Amino acid sequence: MLFDQELIPGLVTRDELVTPVEEAELIAHITTLNLTPFRFQGFTGKRLTTSFGLAYDFEAGRITRAEPIPEWLDPLRRRAADFAGLPSGDLVQALVIRYNPGAGIGWHRDRPQFGQVVGISLGAPATLAFRQRTATGFKRVKLPLSPRSAYHLAGEARLTWEHGISAHDALRFSITFRSVGAHIDTAVTQAKG
Numbered sequence: 001m002l003f004d005q006e007l008i009p010g011l012v013t014r015d016e017l018v019t020p021v022e023e024a025e026l027i028a029h030i031t032t033l034n035l036t037p038f039r040f041q042g043f044t045g046k047r048l049t050t051s052f053g054l055a056y057d058f059e060a061g062r063i064t065r066a067e068p069i070p071e072w073l074d075p076l077r078r079r080a081a082d083f084a085g086l087p088s089g090d091l092v093q094a095l096v097i098r099y100n101p102g103a104g105i106g107w108h109r110d111r112p113q114f115g116q117v118v119g120i121s122l123g124a125p126a127t128l129a130f131r132q133r134t135a136t137g138f139k140r141v142k143l144p145l146s147p148r149s150a151y152h153l154a155g156e157a158r159l160t161w162e163h164g165i166s167a168h169d170a171l172r173f174s175i176t177f178r179s180v181g182a183h184i185d186t187a188v189t190q191a192k193g
Contacts, residue, residue, distance in 0.1 A: 007141055008130060010155030014083055016077065017150035023122050029072050030173050031124075035098050046103035046167075054093040056111050063113050063180075071095050073175070080118040080177045083153045091177040093116065096122070099126075099174070104167035107131065110158070115179035117153040121145040124170030132161045 007013065018026065035048035052073065056152040069077060073094055081088035092116065099105075110117050119128075121122045131138040141161075143151065153163075 007143060008132075008157050008161060009131070009159035010153060010159075011143070011161075012152045013149065014151075015149045016144060017079060017083060017120055018122075018148045018159065022076075023148050025065070026076065026175065027122055027173055030096055030098060033096060036095070046100060048097050048098040048100070052094040059142060062113065063111075066093075076120065076175060077177055079151065080120065082106070083150055084116060084118050084154070086116065090179045092115075092180055093178040094179070095176040097174045097176070099165070099172040101169045101171060102167050104165045105166045107162045109162055110178065111151070113181055115181045117158060117176060118150060118180050119153075119174055119176045120158045121147060122173040122175070123147060124168065124172040126165050126168055126172055128163055128165055130150070130157070130161045131164045139180070
């Protein structure tokens with residue numbers, strides 16, 4: 001993967017956003033969290049998650065407040081924001097995920113209430129697949145996610161492409177930071193503070 005490589009408009013990647021030592025420290029913090037199975041409209045996924053700052057309630061279809069982003073995530077949030085060209089305060093949500101062997105994530109776009117997305121991959125490598133509907137099917141792009149790498153979704157990559165990760169047989173973690181979308185209501189904007 002090239003430094004700051006743009007594979008599709010709005011998708012930028014970077015290897016080694018964190019060092020191996022920082023990766024080990026982040027994983028150690030994640031293992032202390034009370035992660036719960038992902039739930040979506042009565043379905044329970046194999047991946048374990050928790051949100052900080054803001055969370056998305058899939059049953060109610062809205063953003064809710066969550067515990068504040070912890071101090072141990074602040075340096076990573078600043079680095080992720082710098083990579084994305086954003087003020088760190090714009091990244092108001094942190095989603096922490098543990099992908100146990102056999103876990104993946106199906107085709108989706110991040111909820112429209114959220115804006116830009118910065119993901120950091122930890123542990124085992126994976127492949128982040130993208131697809132965009134065309135008149136004759138789908139355009140597809142595959143992005144290898146090496147340990148400690150990051151990706152930034154904005155513009156077309158964020159709004160018109162779906163993405164997903166196939167189930168794999170190794171332990172992997174991710175930390176995803178999100179900004180809120182421009183159309184977010186006042187109550188959620190106040191939840192940022």
